[in-house]
Amino acid sequence: MSLALDEQQRLLQESAESFFAGKAPVSALRRLRDDKDETGFSRELWQQMCQMGWTGTFLPETYGGLGLGFKELGVVMQASGRTLSASPLFSSIALGASCLSLVGSEAQKARLLPQFVSGEKLAALALQEGAHHDPVNIATSATREGDAWLLSGCKRHVADGHTADVFMVVARTAGSARDEQGLSLFLVDSGTPGVNVERRFMVDSRNMAEVTFDKVLLDADCLMGELNGGYAPLQVVIDRGNAVLSAEMLGSALEAFERTLDYLKQREQFGALIGTFQALQHRAAQMFCELEMSRSVVMEALRCADESPEQLAIASSRAKVQMSETLRLVTDESIQMHGGIGMTDEEEIGFFLKRARVAQQLLGDEHYHLNRFAGLSDY
Amino acid sequence: MSELDAFREEVRSWLEENCPPAMRTPMRSDEDVCWAGRQWQFQSEDQRLWLQRMAEKGWTVPEWPEKYGGGGLSSAEARVLQQEMAALGCRPPLASLGIIMLAPAMFKFASEEQKLEHLPKIASGEIRWCQGYSEPGAGSDLASLQTSAIRKGDHYVVNGSKIWTSYGDKADWIFCLVRTDANAPKRESISFLLFDMASPGVSTSPIQLISGASPFCQTFFDDVEVPARNLVGEVNKGWTVAKYLLQHERNMAAALGRSRSGKKKTLPQIAVEALGTDDAGTLKEPVLRQKLARFQIREQAFTLTMQRIGDEMARGGDPGPASSVLKYYGSETNKQRRELWLALAGMDSLGWEGEVFDEGIVARSWLRSKANSIEGGTSEVQLNIIAKRVLGLPSAV
Structure with a gap:
């Protein structure tokens, strides 16, 4: 029930932080961007992450996992947020493997989970269809074709969709546009005829994909979980995803804040270090307070993912709201306090601002989750 | 049976025998709080008796050494006492600035003679x-x-x-x-x-x-x-004592931001009663609904932060910056809470006198809350402390 890290988790945090600082600093993301790297992340680095076991924290040992939890995945994601490391850990594991482990049949899990954990295959969640996260508003449809399914529709902003081998597709099998009932989840191989994937370069130097399904013929065993009952487990996948994503955002916020603090202690104007100015000191102290609050809600969301699933929905929305607002504050203030140098591409602080807004939008921004929190709180 | 279990049995039967039934009912207002002291007029014979019996056991300050009027209990035993008192619904026998503010400084800075002179009278409630x-x-x-x-x-x-x-x-x-x-x-x-x-x-x-x-x-x-x-x-060298005590005061003031106990109405209840909901149960006033949700997240984040800091200390962490952060955030949160209460309850919250307005309790609490960020070190002073001592920002020359 603790909101603190235990000894083992602290060690994991230390080793993850030194791993990312040593092997995937912000300059690595810059290089991926400047080289227009084909995959958008380093496959070599990904293999190392898999070997460390980070891809299997919450999965049972039967599938090659460590049998730990989402808290451990959060610890690694927080460390990766510090260096803005681009990897499919979030898309393929926190969303993809999480989804499959939650709703997949024994055969589906046995076939794919070990491959996700080993990094041999990559997964992506194909959910969103418009500019905003809106998980009931699904037009992509799957209709019966004898024993099989015919999948049609267009998914947008599929995180790391360009490198995915398998899509977990949310499709409507009954009901109409805004119904919670009638959604189902399908496993779709990216090589299946009729699947078209377009890579989209985003502001954070990472990648979303537009994925279209043009009358894609799927075997009956591509359905995951209950027919028409996909919405409830999907929400759990989203809530776990937001808990883990909030941990990544916390890492980015802490790093951007600490870099800014260092700058306040170095930069001189008017014959004094700018960190002596009370106008800046108080703003820095207020950011620190918000970061302290953010740490707590993020830890609670991860704790709920592992121990208290009945409280996960509200904990996850709470974490996303608090973390999004804090990250917005910290990245905005970071640019402002760096002054003109913060606007240059050469200075790395701008990368944090860019990733921040993408992470905020992903799986629903603070406005979406504030509204959801109110509903979950019964008013 | 372990020693602690035996102690628990003993405490339970002692409390059952010695805590007057009237002292096992919830306190209705501040007037039920027992401050004691030379000028004190006990509200009832039960209140007097309860204090006297607890003081004789040393249980007004269970963990203090017996020679200072305490109970000499270990912290595990004191926790048992606290749990058993809670289970029976026993009121605290004594409220005392002497216990919470002065005594920590006495233990750290006073001579043995001074401790022997003053601490027992604090423990018994003789001196306020x-x-x-x-x-x-x-x-x-x-x-x-x-x-x-x-x-x-x-x-x-x-x-x-x-x-x-x-x-x-x-x-x-x-x-x-x-x-x-x-x-x-x-x-x-x-x-x-x-x-x-x-x-x-x-x-x-x-x-x-x-x-x-x-x-x-x-x-x-x-x-x-x-x-x-x-x-x-x-x-x-009194400034050292003062700083030590101010930190204690901050810790207590921080608790202000904590959510209030269950018997009072919650903000969502106030909102629903004052504003109404549509068929789906959604508050009819969308702007206030959003403000309420944002405030609740803030308040819950604060409560979780106190919990997290407790958990981290239990694992050997350093409370470090906690007191100024909690003082600042807690008092600002309580002020927001009072402002939001007014916004949700509307003009009814601004009554000043008369039974219909419960003697203006909502308005008076709102006004009183403005002092939260002034007393015990202003919010600005807390931010200075965080900037300098926690963030290590340099002082102006």
């Missing part, structure tokens, strides 16, 4: 204490206080005035910061002095606040003679 820190000219800049104590033979002569002395008119003794050297730097000439409020030359005057009557007083000292042995710690 008040705190003399702020002055009309020394608020946030506490170290510039002017109340002087000049040594004359075996005593000090105290002159000056203290303000915001809570219950100054009801307390028996005061622990007071005084200037003992007019020529030394301001932080190296302050001392920590204890004296009897009944001494000749002490007078108090209550202060009315924007929220109405208050426990605050202004206290005046006119050639008050105080035995020199009542100085705690070293002369001119």
Whole structure:
């Protein structure tokens, strides 16, 4: 029930932080961007992450996992947020493997989970269809074709969709546009005829994909979980995803804040270090307070993912709201306090601002989750 | 049966036998709180008896050594006592600034003789204490206080005035910061002095606040003679004692931001009653709904932060910056809570008198909350502390 890290988790945090600082600093993301790297992340680095076991924290040992939890995945994601490391850990594991482990049949899990954990295959969640996260508003449809399914529709902003081998597709099998009932989840191989994937370069130097399904013929065993009952487990996948994503955002916020603090202690104007100015000191102290609050809600969301699933929905929305607002504050203030140098591409602080807004939008921004929190709180 | 289980049995049967039934009912208002002291009039015989019995056991301060009037319990035993009292619904037998504010400083800085003189009377409730820190000219800049104590033979002569002395008119003794050297730097000439409020030359005057009557007083000292042995710690080293105590005060003030207990209405309940909901149960006023949700997240984040810091300390972490962060965030959160209450309840919340408005409790609490970010170190002072001591930002030359 603790909101603190235990000894083992602290060690994991230390080793993850030194791993990312040593092997995937912000300059690595810059290089991926400047080289227009084909995959958008380093496959070599990904293999190392898999070997460390980070891809299997919450999965049972039967599938090659460590049998730990989402808290451990959060610890690694927080460390990766510090260096803005681009990897499919979030898309393929926190969303993809999480989804499959939650709703997949024994055969589906046995076939794919070990491959996700080993990094041999990559997964992506194909959910969103418009500019905003809106998980009931699904037009992509799957209709019966004898024993099989015919999948049609267009998914947008599929995180790391360009490198995915398998899509977990949310499709409507009954009901109409805004119904919670009638959604189902399908496993779709990216090589299946009729699947078209377009890579989209985003502001954070990472990648979303537009994925279209043009009358894609799927075997009956591509359905995951209950027919028409996909919405409830999907929400759990989203809530776990937001808990883990909030941990990544916390890492980015802490790093951007600490870099800014260092700058306040170095930069001189008017014959004094700018960190002596009370106008800046108080703003820095207020950011620190918000970061302290953010740490707590993020830890609670991860704790709920592992121990208290009945409280996960509200904990996850709470974490996303608090973390999004804090990250917005910290990245905005970071640019402002760096002054003109913060606007240059050469200075790395701008990368944090860019990733921040993408992470905020992903799986629903603070406005979406504030509204959801109110509903979950019964008013 | 383990020793602790045996102790639990013993505590339970003692409480059942000795806690009067009336002292096992929830406290209805501040008037049910027992502050004790020389001027105290017990609300009931039960209240007197309950304090007397608990004090005899040393259980008003269960973990203090017995020679100081405590119960000499281990912290595990004290927790058992607390749990058993909670289980029976026993009221706290004694509320005391002496216990929560003065005693921690006494344990750290006072001589054995001073401890033996004062701590037992704090534990028994015989002496009620008040705190003399702020002055009309020394608020946030506490170290510039002017109340002087000049040594004359075996005593000090105290002159000056203290303000915001809570219950100054009801307390028996005061622990007071005084200037003992007019020529030394301001932080190296302050001392920590204890004296009897009944001494000749002490007078108090209550202060009315924007929220109405208050426990605050202004206290005046006119050639008050105080035995020199009542100085705690070293002369001119009182600032160290003061800083130690201020940290305690911050910790307590931080608790203000915590959500209130269950019996009172929650903000969502107030909102639903005052604004109504549509068929789906959604508040009819979308802007306020959003404000309420944002506030609740803030409040829950604060509660979780206190929990997290507790968990981290239990695992050997350092509380470090906690007290200023919690003081700042807690008091700002409580102010927001009161403002939101007004916004949700509308004009009904602004009544001042009469039963229909519950004697203006909502409005008065709202007004009183404005002091949360002033007392115990202003929000601005807390931000200064965080900036300098936690973030290591440099001071202006």
